[in-house]
Amino acid sequence: TLFFINNKNNIYISIAFPFTDLPMQVYDLEGNKIKKVKINLKEINYMDSFTDKKKSYFFACGNQYVKSFDFEKNDVYKNYIHDKNNNYTHAVINDYDTVKKLISCNFNGSIKIWNFHSGQLLNEIELNNNTIYSFCLWNNDYLFAACGNNPFVLVDLKNKKIIGNYGEKEDGALSLKKGINEKCGKCLITLHNKTGKIKLWSINN
Numbered sequence: 001t002l003f004f005i006n007n008k009n010n011i012y013i014s015i016a017f018p019f020t021d022l023p024m025q026v027y028d029l030e031g032n033k034i035k036k037v038k039i040n041l042k043e044i045n046y047m048d049s050f051t052d053k054k055k056s057y058f059f060a061c062g063n064q065y066v067k068s069f070d071f072e073k074n075d076v077y078k079n080y081i082h083d084k085n086n087n088y089t090h091a092v093i094n095d096y097d098t099v100k101k102l103i104s105c106n107f108n109g110s111i112k113i114w115n116f117h118s119g120q121l122l123n124e125i126e127l128n129n130n131t132i133y134s135f136c137l138w139n140n141d142y143l144f145a146a147c148g149n150n151p152f153v154l155v156d157l158k159n160k161k162i163i164g165n166y167g168e169k170e171d172g173a174l175s176l177k178k179g180i181n182e183k184c185g186k187c188l189i190t191l192h193n194k195t196g197k198i199k200l201w202s203i204n205n
Contacts, residue, residue, distance in 0.1 A: 045062045046089065048093075059102055061104050064087070081104075085108075086106040086107065086110070101115060109130040111126075130153070132145050132146065132147060135176070141157055151165040152176060172193055175190070187200050189201075
């Protein structure tokens, strides 16, 4: 996983190595050197960065945990959960709301919504034991979740339930992403498990 961080006009590249024990690397582009980091996470499944009020953060999920990190302090910012029985697979920041929220999912079909800065659990949605590999936040009210061998689903966040199933059984999506297409406008891009196909779905709203 590779992402850019813009912190106080300095640009960094961070490289994390999902599904390995290799430590994360942060490279200072301006200073042309490696930045030392104390963050030594093992078994990372997903990691990304987030900037709020000119402060930069990492957030990560993996086997048993969901955490965030303060980039300047080079230390843990919040521990959202440590659960020996769950493997957390994906997380995103909800930027549609004034309260910054971190949304995470796991292999047991649970979606958890946290206040990013306080660490408080705000909401939890169970998807009937569907394995969730990744998800895409569509807006403040809905998200699409990739469920492996099962069709990918549209989830109503406010009413906490699945309101749509898409794709073929046994060829569900492993990954999905929101995009914009010149012909159809807003669309969903999915990578499928069995066939390896990449599909483009037109989304009307």
